[in-house]
Amino acid sequence: MGQNDVEQLEQAVHEREGKRLTSANSMSQWKQMWRLRLIQKLKKLADEHGGETMFDFANMERGRYKEAVKDFSGFLKLYPECSFAYVGRGDVYHALKQYTKAIKDYTWAITRLGMRDSDVFARRGDAYRIQHEHFKAIMDLNRAIRLEPCPAVVYAIRGDAYCARGKYGRAMRDFSEAIKLEPDYPGSYAARGKLYADLGQYDAARKDFNKAIALDNKYVDSYGRRGMVWIEQGRYDMAIKDFDKAKVLIRKRAPNTPG
Secondary structure (H helix, E strand, O other), X not given: OOHHHHHHHHHHHHHHHOOOOOOOOOXXXXXXXXXXXXXXXXXXXXXXXXXXXXXXXXXXXXXXXXXHHHHHHHHHHHOOOOHHHHHHHHHHHHHOOOHHHHHHHHHHHHHHOOOOOHHHHHHHHHHHHHOOOHHHHHHHHHHHHHHOOOOHHHHHHHHHHHHHOOOHHHHHHHHHXXXXXXXXXXXXXXXXXHHHHHOOOHHHHHHHHHHHHHHOOOOHHHHHHXXXXXXXXOOHHHHHHHHHHHHHHHHHHOOOOXX
């Protein structure tokens, strides 16, 4: 990534930093915002020390995660007190599904370097959730939300963790808050619809799945889950239509999948 690319990313940070990404409508947007901030912080640190970053930002931006791990590790040898670099490497480990290593880097930034950034607690909370450590996930997500306004996706993640612990009322409130913050994000409707279905509230579940599909007509999970709701309501004809639609979408994703 050249100097002009970095400057463009920095400009995007300055334009968006003041109004926090409280309306992030996907995990990818949330992570992209963090990467913009990360690049700005790393470049600033290197400039303050009068040296080159020795860091190829393009590796992280283009998904070359193994190379990015090496970049961050080399950077940390030069700047071992850079908490943002630990978080950045944690993000790369997260992308590689090496969640234990990701949690270790996030924790180092928090406990050893005193980082108190809402996004870092949210990221570690998400990693804990994926590893089914739901209590720890909730604790971190609570901290993130207390520190500053969070995007809708953070509430949706915490709602999922609450569901896993059987705290359905709290989960419902979080999914509804995510919808309030970002009413055009289908994932929150799908998550709340699944919870309604699990609780036997099939009309409410179907309404949420309808909304998720209206926002994204390629949302495979919502077709499948709505099909299950139709079965519970005795509408097998409608269930078959939804399952067939889900099957078509899955085949388009993987054309060589046998029928």
